[in-house]
Amino acid sequence: MSKKDINKVKHIDLDSIENPKFLAALSYEELDVLASDIRGKILEVTSNLGGHLSSNLGVVELTIALHRVFDLSKDKLIFDVGHQCYTHKILTGRKLNNLRQQDGVSGFQKIDESPYDVYEAGHSSTSISAANGFAIARDLNKEKYNVIALIGDGAINSGLALEGLNNIAHSDHKVIIVLNDNGMSISKPVGGLSKFFANISTSKGYNRMKHGYQRLFSKTKFGRWILHISSKFKNCVKRTLTQGNLFTSLGFAYIGPVDGNNIKKVEKALLRAKNTKKSVIIHVNTFKGKGYKYAEDDEAGYWHGVSPFDVETGEPKNKHEGMVSWSHVYSDITALELEEHKNAILISPATIKGAGLDCLDKKFDNRIIDVGIAEEHAATLASGLSISGKHPIISVYSTFLQRAYDEVSHDLARMNLNATFLVDRAGLVGADGETHQGIYDEGYLSSIPGTVITMASNIDEAKLLYDESFNNHGPFFIRLPRTLVCKQDGFNKIEHEFGKWMKVKEDSKDVAIISCGPLMRELENALNNEGIKCTLINALYINPIDKSMLDELLEAKKIVIYDPYSTRKGLVDSVMAYLLEKNFKGSISAYFVPNEFVKQGTIAQQLERYNIRVIDVISELKK
16 A cells, blocks of 8 residues: 555554454455555654564564464464564553563563463574463363464574474374565575575565565556456466475475465465364465564564664664674674685574674685584584584574583583584573573583583683683583673683683782672672772682682681672582582571573673673672
8 A cells, every 4th residue: 555545544553552462354455555654663663672573574464464373362373483573562451662671571482471472482483382282171171262373484493493393294183384485584585495495485686576566567457457457467477386395295285385475375374274174274474564664674584683773773772982892792702703714604693693704704705614503513513523633612692502512512522523603692691581691501511521501701711711612622502692892803812721610809818809790890890999908809710610729728717709691500509509509607698680581681681680790790899
């Protein structure tokens, strides 16, 4: 619809919506206006608060159609990952004005938020297996409802999703799987399955041409007749070409490809699926970023997850002059390491852009492997490379590394194979909430024999640790937080022995503080500003701990352990256990993140919530 046509249709106050029942009474013209208004709301909210933009802009019509065809107060809709559920939240009576804020609406499906949210996940590729569980339980209970899994083309490539597909295909428990194919996951998807989808769907360029063709011919009655005839012919050819594919070979009914940004066409496909007796795949093509030019033109994934930005210019609102993210610090060092070590190969499970590594693509193209959303494969791939004389560098978010625990233990550490892991988003991460906190890796990696776990407190230490990871220490993990650091030109070379901690400050032996990461430097400044005398230790190596340094501290009257980047299951427990073993006679206090799922908010709010700020340590020392 043109802007002029939209203005003729009555608009619905999005903040007044209580549930999706009102959709049934709307005409398709009114639904198109609603879709446009929802896009405007999503753009407004994410430009102010940040969030997942492109994925939500792409599924507006698809989500409206799902709510029109199914009664989702009874039927079960499972969003894969869930970051694309903003339209769903609006239609089910939730306001996005406090999206991803402390005590606000979650950026993902949340069971305790609404009866319309029946599942929740922040990691990809879980929806099909979960839907299988829902369907089995439904049939065992002799209940009647539909189970729908909405999964993207990037997520269905994952081993977990394929395992779920395989199980459903050979059971009598019907599941409706909506495959949202937008030619993108975060950035462009990779692998054989993505080529398969490209072959049975259409390219972004084709979509632009198609939309132009439709606009041109829809202006006259004769033109609309031409459109109708050509569309029927195209669909006939498409059905012939896509009659046999992976899904039908597995035993699924297959519907599609369908224009996922056309409510009427999606409804027709959903109704067919609803009436199908066996499990069915509905393959829909959507346009990721639809309605916002910067997001539509984005092929690198920049507009997938955004910080607050200016809608007109696309520029970020909160510019931090003189600051840079830790991800970009390590991206710069990665370029130096790839230059120096010709046997180094960078592996990423679909987080090249998020980790700031996209700038390396052209220079080191044949030594950068994006395996897609496949963390387990990334780790075992690294083992094959390592045993063959290559040095793999695996860049992965802490929260996603959890999925590769077995592979790290069995396929890397057990054989003492060399690999560098850049564990991004380590520690508290803020607004993404429970599913994305990077606070558990210290604990689970420490449980694996032969692992080295480290965390730099400044840029020079980051280079030191990265260099050291190439010196045959087995799996070497470098943790980096989701915060900013002051820019600096180049790196100051540090000579430091492997595995040893650093004494940063030593003006009293009565009180010793053991800390790590950038907040250790903030603590150092606060101690100096307050004139507090102590010994401050930089626990550069979190695992194994520096026992010789701890032996030097045994005569202290008080030891404070400050690790705001982890639960107690890492550095804190390791130090406490050693001090207990050595019969330490002084007092011990520790600051760490509780072993729980940390709710959304800013990182500052989360630190305050658990009383693990630098100021909390200072307050104790001043008593």
